[in-house]
Amino acid sequence: MTTATLVKQRSLLGLKELSKEEISSILDRAAYWEASSNKVEPVQQGKFVANMFFENSTRTRFSFEVAEKRLGTEVLNFSAAVSSVQKGESIYDTVRTLESMGIDAGVIRLKPIGVLAELAQKIKVPLINAGDGNNEHPTQALLDLYTMRKQFGELKGLTVSIIGDVQHSRVARSNLYALQKFGVNVRFCAPETMKAAELDVPYVSMAEALRSDVVMMLRVQLERHESGILSSAESYREQFGLTEERAATLAPHTIIMHPAPINRDVEIDDALVEHPQSRIFPQMANGVPIRMAVIERALA
Known part of the structure; x- marks a missing residue:
């Protein structure tokens, strides 16, 4: 060789x-x-x-x-x-x-x-x-898979929803490529301006995305607010943020993930970062x- x-x-x-x-x-x-x-x-x-x-x-x-x-x-x-x-x-x-x-x-x-x-x-x-x-971002996706495998025992058959700026996310891509190899049902949820048309993945509503085994929130790049891709941080939270109200609808077995760094009270409410269902710090x-x-x- x-x-x-x-x-x-x-x-x-x-x-x-x-x-x-x-x-x-x-x-x-x-x-x-x-x-x-x-x-x-x-x-x-x-x-x-x-x-x-x-x-x-x-x-x-x-x-x-x-x-x-x-x-x-x-x-x-x-x-x-x-x-x-x-x-x-x-x-x-x-x-x-x-x-x-x-x-x-x-x-x-x-x-x-x-x-x-x-x-x-x-x-x-x-x-x-x-x-x-x-x-x-391969090592981020590997630690994400490792976190899921520790939680559920195996990956096959899980439903994972990745929510946020998919278009600009290397984390979303690496997770998608890896999870699909293990028979995981991957769905995306994103604003129209943040969708990645080249990725063959179904997009679902926020309500549907929450009905998953894993809810993975992506970091919002707040600088995109200035470029017009993001209307405002407040508007994003209202439509696509994991708020306490939305988290209350999660199934008891569902885990919350985030690649960090976290914009608290934008993509995820501050109170949820260390919620019992959160695996954000264990991911790190x-x-x-x-x-x-x-x-x-x-x-x-």
């Missing part, structure tokens, strides 16, 4: 092309890491991982860093805001420079769609997608073992 093929197999660029079996193996390995009683298991000691964030992030970057340190790796954090990229250096040049310095894997978040796939063709170390534009906790499994896979 060629080096290029091995690197491609160990990279995680998205879930659209990943098999059900490969996704299951990552979820199973995450369960192993979650069950580990040791805070640090230095199984990847001596390996160098670079977190290259060309787009702002707090939770995802910290989650990756905790996962990397728990595995014993040496962590390099790169922020475009204080880098040569601001002076005109290309993303490729930056990644290639870090590769030349001897990193063993790279975690990348960037805004332009398609750039990550091009990088993966040229860079000779495994790359992990930490979010690229509105294309994919599950991100660490998922990312440990993904990093371990990259460094294998």
Whole structure:
């Protein structure tokens, strides 16, 4: 097997092309890491991982860093805001420079769609997608699937409603691609200006979306209010927000999810963030073992 093929197999660029079996193996390995009683298991000691964030992030970057340190790796954090990229250096040049310095894997978040796939063709170390534009966010979807599997035992047969700005959501896309492989009934609910026509998924009303096993709220990008896509935060909450009144109609077994960061009292009422049916903070906790499994896979 060629080096290029091995690197491609160990990279995680998205879930659209990943098999059900490969996704299951990552979820199973995450369960192993979650069950580990040791805070640090230095199984990847001596390996160098670079977190290259060309787009702002707090939770995802910290989650990756905790996962990397728990595995014993040496962590390099790169922020475009204080880098040569601001002076005109290309993303490729930056990644290639870090590769030349001897990193063993790279975690990348960037805004332009398609750039990550091009990088993966040229860079000779495994790359992990930490979010690229509105294309994919594979580790977020993996932790979402892991959260659902922990709650319900298995994924097959579940009904999952994803509510919000689907058009601009990489979270919605990665969840869709992964969940469909497991026989999950995925529905979308969104304002007309936020629908993604290219995705073959039924759109349902808010009332119908609430009749699901999982109600996943997407973050509202409030800056879209200025562009006219979003009429107002108040109007959005009234029509598509998970209010306390709407939450009262949820079945007792239904769980509430959200990829965060959360706009409280816009897409979800403040009182519901830590509601007994909410799994928002457990999702964040599950991100660490998922990312440990993904990093371990990259460094294998």
